[in-house]
Amino acid sequence: MRNALLASAVALIVVALSFQPAGATVLTFDTLPGDGSAIPNGYGGFNWNGQATVGSLNGNNYSGSGYQDGIISGTNVIYNWYGSSPVDITLAAPGTFKYIGGYFTSAWQNQKISFTGLLNGRVVDTSSNYEINTSNPRFIELDWAGINELIISNTGLQWAMDNFTFNTLVPEPASVALLGLGLFGLGLSRRRRAV
Numbered sequence: 342m343r344n345a346l347l348a349s350a351v352a353l354i355v356v357a358l359s360f361q362p363a364g365a366t367v368l369t370f371d372t373l374p375g376d377g378s379a380i381p382n383g384y385g386g387f388n389w390n391g392q393a394t395v396g397s398l399n400g401n402n403y404s405g406s407g408y409q410d411g412i413i414s415g416t417n418v419i420y421n422w423y424g425s426s427p428v429d430i431t432l433a434a435p436g437t438f439k440y441i442g443g444y445f446t447s448a449w450q451n452q453k454i455s456f457t458g459l460l461n462g463r464v465v466d467t468s469s470n471y472e473i474n475t476s477n478p479r480f481i482e483l484d485w486a487g488i489n490e491l492i493i494s495n496t497g498l499q500w501a502m503d504n505f506t507f508n509t510l511v512p513e514p515a516s517v518a519l520l521g522l523g524l525f526g527l528g529l530s531r532r533r534r535a536v
Contacts, residue, residue, distance in 0.1 A: 365441055368505040371415030375399030380419060383433050385505070392492075393425030400501065403448075407475040411446035411501035419505075420448060424498035427457075430505075432489040440491050441506040442482035447473045452497025454481070458488035473500060480504075 368385040377396050380389040389395040400408040400418045411418045421428045432438055437460065445454055451474045458466035466485045473479050485491075493500075 365506055365508045367414075368507075369414045369503065370397050370417040370419050370505075373397035373417055373419075375402075375417040379422075386433050386438075388431045388433050389419075391429035391431060393428045394422040395419050395428055395430070396422055398501070407446035407448040407473075407499075408501045410476045411444065411448075411478050411503055413444045413478055413503040418446075418501040418503045420499045420501050421493070421495070422499075424495070426496075427492045427494040430491045430493070436509065437487045437489050438507050438509050439486040440483055440488060441508065442480055442484070443505045444478040444480050444503045445471070445473045446478050446501045447475050447497060448499035448501055449475065450497050451475065452495055452500070454493060454495045454500060456481070456483060456485075457492040457494070458483070458485040459490040459492065460488050462490075470496075478503065 366385070370380075373380060373384070375397050377398055379394050379396050382388040382390055397417050397419050398408050399416045400406075400410075400412045401416050403409050408418055408420065440458065451472065453470040454473050455470045456466075456468040457464055465488060466483070468481075468483060471479065471481050
């Protein structure tokens with residue numbers, strides 16, 4: 342019995358230590374229409390239409406603005422409709438993600454932007470204010486793990502974001518197998534004891 346418990350404990354520790362971050366995912370928003378329409382919930386694994394609607398724009402149609410200057414890849418950026426604040430981006434499925442960061446510009450005037458990370462409605466991370474302007478995209482890196490909602494607040498009008506970067510934690514298949522073996526050993530040990 343003692344060996345089986347030890348094997349199970351070792352298997353659980355191995356599984357816990359083997360959760361590895363998947364490679365970072367970068368949402369460029371270039372598969373969206375870029376016509377100002379709302380980002381559909383579920384896009385990229387997130388819901389985008391909570392407290393304020395988030396849409397996608399082809400920044401090249403807005404010459405001389407932060408929309409155009411905020412393009413990092415492709416042609417599209419996302420923005421907060423009518424300058425609404427705050428905007429919440431929530432994971433569409435149960436679980437958590439790590440928000441790494443994104444590129445931000447202000448569409449029309451310099452302003453400040455800040456972030457809040459939540460897990461099941463409870464605040465777990467907050468940022469200071471970051472200055473963003475209309476011409477120089479700023480990568481704001483937060484590296485917040487274990488959240489399922491990101492809130493973006495701003496002091497001005499619309500902001501533009503490109504290259505939303507995040508990752509999720511996934512177990513390695515070998516670790517799941519080890520856990521199964523440990524639990525099997527525990528069950529076998531109990532069965533022998535009962536006989």
